[in-house]
Structure formats: C-alpha cells, structure tokens
Amino acid sequence: MAITAIRRLGFIGLGVMGEPMCRNLAQKSGLPVIALDRDPQPLARVAPFGVVAAADAGAVVEGSDVVFLSLPSGEVVRELCEGADGLLARIRPGQIVVDLSTSPVDITRALAAAFAQRGARFLDAPVARTRAAAEAGTLSVMVGADVAGFDAVRPLIATFASDITHCGDVGTGQVVKILNNMVLFETVVAMAEAKAIAERSGVDPALLFETLSKGSADSFALRNHGMKAMLPGEFPERAFSVEYARKDLDYALRLARDTGVDARGARTVDGWFQEAIDAGDGARYHPVIYRRIAAR
Structure with a gap:
C-alpha cells in the first residue's frame, strides 16, 4: 500500500x-x-x-x-x-x-x-x-x-x-494507552486512600507524599495527581475529568473481559468514579475521587 x-x-x-x-x-x-x-x-x-x-x-x-x-x-x-x-x-x-x-x-x-x-x-x-x-x-x-x-x-x-x-x-497503541490509564487510575485511588488514612492517623499529608516521593512509592501520579491536585484540593474542570477517565477505564474493563482477566482493582476504581459522578463531580479533574474516599 x-x-x-x-x-x-x-x-x-x-x-x-x-x-x-x-x-x-x-x-x-x-x-x-x-x-x-x-x-x-x-x-x-x-x-x-x-x-x-x-x-x-x-x-x-x-x-x-x-x-x-x-x-x-x-x-x-x-x-x-x-x-x-x-x-x-x-x-x-x-x-x-x-x-x-x-x-x-x-x-x-x-x-x-x-x-x-x-x-x-x-x-x-x-x-x-x-x-x-x-x-x-x-x-x-x-x-x-x-x-x-x-x-x-x-x-x-x-x-x-x-x-x-x-x-x-494497528490497535496495539490503544491497548498500551488503555492499560497506562488503568494503572494510573488505580494508583490515584491508592494515593487517595493513603492520604485519608494519614489524616485520620495524625500525619501531615504533605509530609506523607514528600516522604513517599523519596522511596519505592514514588511515581508520576504521586508528583502530579497527588502533590499538585490532592494536597491543595484543586480539581478544576476542563482537565482530565472523571467522566473522561471513566470512559477510558470502561475500555480497559472491556479488554479485561475479552481476555478473561479478573481486573478487580479496575472495577474498584470504576465504583469510585461512579460515586464522584453521582456527587456532581463528573466534570472535575479525576483525582477529585479523593473527596468521596475521605468522606467515608
């Protein structure tokens, strides 16, 4: 061709x-x-x-x-x-x-x-x-x-x-990108859980994230979604919203079903995304799911 x-x-x-x-x-x-x-x-x-x-x-x-x-x-x-x-x-x-x-x-x-x-x-x-x-x-x-x-x-x-x-x-670029986003979303949930637990345990979340960045828990997600969004509580619209993130996660869950993989972590993220949408945060930057996790 x-x-x-x-x-x-x-x-x-x-x-x-x-x-x-x-x-x-x-x-x-x-x-x-x-x-x-x-x-x-x-x-x-x-x-x-x-x-x-x-x-x-x-x-x-x-x-x-x-x-x-x-x-x-x-x-x-x-x-x-x-x-x-x-x-x-x-x-x-x-x-x-x-x-x-x-x-x-x-x-x-x-x-x-x-x-x-x-x-x-x-x-x-x-x-x-x-x-x-x-x-x-x-x-x-x-x-x-x-x-x-x-x-x-x-x-x-x-x-x-x-x-x-x-x-x-053709198609393999989408496979890799979809899985990239799945891993990112699951990491964001882990950071939100860690922040909520730290706060309730009397540990400064800023100290927590800074310390994590010096160890094996360091990641792009930590430095960007955690430090730049969760810590200051900034979840703007016209960023990578919950609704768009859930669309990408749905593609990952479809791939999991097609390949016979039990993607439990991804399904957990999907539940938090749905709760954020139900709470009126669907148009906000997807780390806003921290609000739902912290509210429990």
Missing part, C-alpha cells in the same frame, strides 16, 4: 489536548495545516500559526495527505469516519488517518480494515501525559501501525511528543 507524499496536514478536534498538538504541528512541521473544530475559539487561537479553518470534515480530507484526529471517544471517531459524508467517503488511496484519541481496540481495528479497503491507512497513536506536556511538545505517544505507516508519521508526531513508541500493528 503506497503512501502519498506528505505535503499537507489536517487536524480535527482542537480540545484541551488537540489545540496545543495542532499548534505544535503547524509550528514545527513546516507544512500547511487545515483544521476543524465545533468551537471557533481554538481555531482563532491557532490561526496566527498558519492553521486554516475548514468548513467541514470533507474539506480537511480533501486538503491534506495526513489527517490527525483528537476526539472525545472512539465512538465519536467511528461516527466521524463512517457517516454519510465522513472520512471514509472522502478518503483517497495513499492517505493516512492518525487517531490520537483513546479509542476501543475493536473500533480501531475495524476502521483500519475499512480504510485499507480504500487503499488508505488508519493508525492509532493515543497520547499520554498532561496538557502542560502537550503545550511543551513532550507528550508520550503509543503507535499501532505497520512499519511503513509508523515511519511516515513519526516525524510529524515528534512535533508534539518527546517519547514515541511503536507498539506493534
């Missing part, structure tokens, strides 16, 4: 992570970028960097050789691709679609097969780390693709990522 020479780029979805990724892509790739989002504000913010707003998804496909997607869920990705005037209806042989979203593995592989029938590639490249990392261009990206597809898009992904891992064929 030949790959079209890459001269023009498209980007669909300029949300919390998509906007800085699109901006870095436009600034560093040296290629023209056409973008689409329902909200005109992020499109206006990236316009000074040479990004041109598209009228619809069809215009993005027609005006680019590689199309990046950064959307809320795999279900939204599938709808965009399979709609009556969606990406599959407009795709050309040799084009590449790169899904930066976190999407279910079965949807990813089904879409890849559908694009392959039209002589195009659909790759999964979900991203990890924070919005600050997206701004700085230091995301971690896990790619599921054949070697030719990976080699073609890696220099483009490098405009917004410092760590790029080729995980295997």
